[in-house]
Amino acid sequence: MKKILLLTSILACAVFANPYAKCAGCHGADGEKVALGKSKVIKDMTKAEIVAAMKGYKDGSYGGPMKGLMKGQAVSLSDADIQAIADQIGK
Ligand code: HEC
Numbered sequence: 001m002k003k004i005l006l007l008t009s010i011l012a013c014a015v016f017a018n019p020y021a022k023c024a025g026c027h028g029a030d031g032e033k034v035a036l037g038k039s040k041v042i043k044d045m046t047k048a049e050i051v052a053a054m055k056g057y058k059d060g061s062y063g064g065p066m067k068g069l070m071k072g073q074a075v076s077l078s079d080a081d082i083q084a085i086a087d088q089i090g091k
């Protein structure tokens with residue numbers, strides 16, 4: 001029974017959680033902040049630029065001095081999560 005409850009809550013999180021929620025602490029609720037004084041203001045990026053940046057962080061082909069940090073953020077995101085984030089934040 002416990003296992004079933006646990007599974008249900010994990011599934012519920014996966015379906016209903018906003019994938020951008022964990023990014024807001026650094027990038028701001030609407031992507032309006034310069035994260036840790038280093039990043040671009042991501043709400044000024046286009047949706048396509050955000051998708052390209054996130055996929056680049058995942059495969060190591062994009063980023064500045066702190067790209068290791070963003071790789072940690074990006075690896076667990078699916079392409080669908082990345083698209084949802086870009087649709088929410090990008091221009
Ligand atoms: C701990 C703080 C932190 C968190 C959490 C975080 N970021 Fe970042 N983000 C940064 C920093 C710092 C950079 C600049 C990294 C670099 O040097 O390339 C950055 C860069 C970016 C960029 C590219 C902007 C640029 O400067 O080229 C995008 C897009 C981005 N983050 C999206 C996200 C998304 C989406 C999430 C959540 C899944 C997230 N970030 C979570 C700190 C954070």
